[in-house]
Amino acid sequence: MPIRLLPSGFWLLIPLMSNVKLTIDGNEIIAEKGLTILEVARRSRIPIPTLCYVPGTVGDPACEICVVEIANHAECGLRSQLKTEGLFRSCATLALDGMEVLTSSEAVIAHRQERLALISQKHFGDCKAPCNLTCPGQINVQGYIAHIAMGQYEEALRLIMERNPVPFSVGRVCPRFCETRCRRILVDEPVSINHLKRFVADWCMNHEIDLKIPKERPTGKRIAVIGGGPAGLTAAFFLTRKGHDVTIFEAAPQLGGALRYGFPEYKIPKEVLDYEINSILRMGINIRLSQRWGTDFTLQDLKDMGFDATFIGIGAGVDLPLDIPCTENEHVYAATSFLRMVNLGKRPDMGRRAAVIGGNNIAMEVARSLVRLGVDEVTVIYPRSRIEMPANQRNIKEAEKEGVQFLLMASPVSICGVPEKNFRLKLDLIRMKLGEPDKRGKRDVIPIPDSTNSLSVDTVVTSLGQRAVAEPVVKGGELEAQLALTPRGMIQANPRSSQTSVDGVFAGGDAASGPKSVIQAVVSARRAADNIHAYVMQQPKAPAESRFNFTRGRSFDDVSLRNFDGIGVQLREKVPERPPETAIQDFDEVKLGFTEKMALREADRCLSCGCTAFDRCDLKRLDIEYKVNINKTGMGTVPHYPIDKTHPAITVDRNKCIFCRRCERVCQYDALTVSAQSVDEYGRPVGLEITFGDNCVSCGKCVDNCSTGALNKRSRIVPIQSEKVRDIRTTCPYCGTGCQMILKVKGQTVMEVTADPEVGPNYGDLCVKGRFGHNFIHHPDRLKRPLIRRQKGMPLEPVKWDEALEFMAQSFARIRGEKGPDALAGLSSARCTTEENYAFQKFFRAGIGTNNVDHCARY
Amino acid sequence: MTNTINGIVDSDVMLVIGSNTTETHPIIGLRMLAAAKKGARLIVADPRRIMLCDRAELWLQQRPGTDSALINAMCHVILRDGLEDRKFIEERTENFAAFRESVADCTPQWAEKISNVPAGEIEKAARIFAQAERAGIYYTMGITQHTSGTDNVCALANLALITGNLGKAGAGLNPLRGQNNVQGASDMGCNPTFFPGYQRCDSPEARRKFAGIWGVELSDRPGLVATEMPDAILEGRLAGMWIMGENPVLSDPNSDHVRRALEKLEILVVQDIFLTETAELADVVLPAASFAEKEGTFTNTERRVQRVRRAVPPPGEARDDLSIINMVAARMLATGHGHSISMDPVFHTVPPLAPEIFAEITTCWPAMAGMSYERLEEGPLTWPCPTPDHPGTPILHVDGFPRGRALLSAITWQGPEELPDEEYPLVLTTGRVLYQYHTGTMTRRSRVLEDAAPGPYVEMNPDDARAAGVADGDEVRASSRRGSIVLPVRVTDRIQQGLVFIPFHYREAAANLLTNDALDPHCKIAEAKVCAVKIEKTVTEPAPLAL
Ligand code: SF4
């Protein structure tokens, strides 16, 4: 029942007086009589939050979010029907003369918080997908998988590049944090997320796609980036996008850093890397190669050159030494210099037997490279157990598959001894065992006395970790001397602000954090880019995104298996790879990547966990605004209803419905009913039904007005998060009504269409074509290149614009010459713009000299 | 439209004729439904029981092609009973005597014989319409796509004039444009007889004016209208064509004829966003931009000029249509800014760009002279808008007509060119469905729309179905003198006996293979809405025996 709180006899007053005077939050306001407090406030631009409000209607049951306090309610003759005396629903209470309204008093805030908490308790769903939350880069994984499922590979890559500019490399070497938390594990196996990423990157490379990544207007600020590896490239990419003029200084003769000199070709082929780097450079970035910091220039030099800020992203390329006697031997290498040599294409004689000392990821690449260099026996030596090796288990397995052996619980003591015949080195080892656990339960390894052992080898490579700089101070100048380092030889930088101890100098990536995965370097450099932007523009940093999140269950144990009712087992696609026997013969890539068919099948496995209403959910927005801690006050934990996909345009998830019934009240066709078997004492529904009548015309207005993700556009399967969405106001391309619409654009993709209720001729209405008929914009069938048929009977073939224009111009000129201008004609289109139509007829009339020009309005 | 879309809500009576508004113009349909809810009286004249009929006070189920008979009879009743607006007729119209004469014999009984609408209902409709304070007329292709299309429109104008329903809110004569920018394309002189702004090419004065603006002498030879072009090609008069954003192979009546003609061209250039049926025949295909990839304006059915704004760049090497025209012009004529390559790294536009063209447009047509992109940024403007401080003109003819007085025209009803006979006993009418648009180039590639209306069908009355021996869902062959197509049948009493309906969006059963390309003598519009057809059950070949 709509509640209207009116003093008795009020109706009699209306015709007599036309205005009321009241105060809202102390502001005196004169308003027309007969408006609700909410309407008066909105017209005076005083915000009052609402959930169930639809202009011109009253919600039932009431959400009570719009409550306000009426300080003098007794004088106004009002009695509250809400729990707290003095609070009233502003959407259902008329503004009266003399009223004193408070929109955000303590009581009001408390009431709103309580109501939001109660409503949120019944709301069940994931805001963000677990994969998305687990990825250090916070990449919109679900989103790009959805693009892939629709065949929109270009869009998928653009979405990835919003947060990660090196998808080719990451798609090949990422440890795949996301896959460990993929919900699909509860059905069968995780989605093969990383291979999908690699697929789109490769697809776009093979199809020569120009991603057309837009840049902001030039800021006039210049930024120096030291180091052209993943961190440096990432910082340069994001800073360039922001409109800064960026120069990369790289010590090596080529860009790429660890991607080029750390990962062997069987992991990241050089041609792929070159393509990746070029696509970043195409944004317009200056590069200075073979410029070593400290030798060729100093931080002061950069300042003097006019750079407004400097980013240090030099990676961690200085090997920690092996501290045993006789390592000064030409057959003893350190990991990074060894890999650099291999990656430069050198193939020195490594002998028949080699030992790799260390158990990190780099050690695995060293071992696998040794195998490829013809070494028969490669042994990795590590003082702890296999499970404790810092290398990724996947990398360990891959090395093992290629014949690498592991000598565990052993540590080298000397390389001074005389080797067996035909070998070059004798490596003395000692066996290790676990010691007593320390305070934190960690057990150190200790040598077992008298357990020495030895191994004759030809080559030893040590991989014991890296630091960023060799010396305790950086060589160079005064500023370098001020640059603080960490005890482990990294550049000290505040993890939040990326600031080093020198003003205007920032650091990120492995150089600051020590060796980590590529995606972590990307994240750190992206953060640094944001910080540098704020620094040079003297702007506050954009606030960090809220961590607020509804979830179906934080850990796998919390997730109800009922979520997966009706989902059949479909195992993940196996990525084709070369068998180890042949793979070890050369440095060519081992994993071949998904075919398009496989990628499509794999993308289909995604359960689309996250909410596609992420960008428009009112409940989440208000919960955040009112600081409701749903982790304490509670949220839905089990699904009560299956997801309903029977409507052609709209997907319904009743588990997310908060029973505000806005959808029902905005439908102009009276085609929707939302009902409940009963409501509990707080107005929350039990046994919810949402039904579309036969008269539903799929206009989608209900979806655009849903408070949550309970109603969703079926075609809108990419959640919009983080990066801002551009609203482009334009005119509908279909019928002649000329509805005004808003295209929501992310990157270069039109994600959805909505309409502004304030703007005519349609005032928020759109038909099914307007709201849903935009997929064609990004359809794979779009014509993307000019085509010509060189001769009648021959097929159309793609050509460059130049050739197509020349062909056309010559043919037209010839016909005009031979048969006169009236032998040519033009048909223009009622779908093109007015300007295009004008230019078209002008071309025929003024250019060709004929009036043979018409359009097809007759049909 | 002489009036506005949102003004519909203010009307007392709506006459919707030959327009399935809720499907073809859903938002205008919504306004009609809202007006009906508020108490406006709705009269629908349509051979099919369209959705609006459910809310109508009166549904006149005329035979296709008999509209002007119906309207003339309504006028007859109004004059007979003295319901006309004498003051309006005296002050603002001319030729009344001849007009009165022309409808003198058009009695409701006469019209009943022709249109099959009971005389009593015609009388009733006339009275409801004439007695309203504000009565609006709404129509679309159902009125114009006939050999008598021009006459139909004149008849409706007569009705509006004698009842004084022009120049005020909630009334008017309102053609609902079927495509987003039909209005703009017409305004801009994409038409063989008019320069931009409806200035006639055969007027020496207009030619002088445009020669001045464009800096070249202009031809006084009349041009060909689109519907005449196929014959001109087949007769060897036309050798090269450039088709921008149209798909006549699917949208034109008697499309087989069109296809044969286009194939005979020495050069056909098609510019489009997809490889349409027409583009498949081309010698040069130029990849163009969708509405979301260009800047410019569309003019809606209310004459309201509204901005189109670029949201994303065109895919691959595709270019916006204006830049393509500029590139061709630069290449062929060394005009424009002389650029044939782009300086814009992301959008690849080639000048002169839309704002510059728009400024040129405002110099050649007084009705848009007061508009500019700056003003449009603040909101749309409705022409006529002659000066920079003019607010635009949402309702036409408030103070008078451009020619002083409006002409009442004497119309004699003429039947459609092709009538059903023994061989082709049914009348075919074509149209749209809500979920699809035109030849489906865009809608059929938008999943929701295609899923909702995935395939063609022919609507047939239960009696006709019984006579033809077909049941709902059967596959049938629909044939006319020009061609035949195979599609499933939908048996429904929404359609009257003797009539069948086929939506024309579908290439797999293109309705326009059947339709008639006979032309209206005045405006050369083809009679796509009426032709004679037969429907037969397809004989299914016995499946080959499996071994
Ligand atoms: S099923 Fe899809 S959305 Fe869910 S966690 Fe896995 S990849 Fe992410």
Ligand code: SF4
């Ligand atoms: S899609 Fe449109 S017609 Fe259907 S229920 Fe929603 S608002 Fe109503």
Ligand code: SF4
């Ligand atoms: S579906 Fe959405 S709009 Fe409708 S009642 Fe539920 S939450 Fe509210």
Ligand code: FES
């Ligand atoms: S009760 Fe007022 S907005 Fe919900």
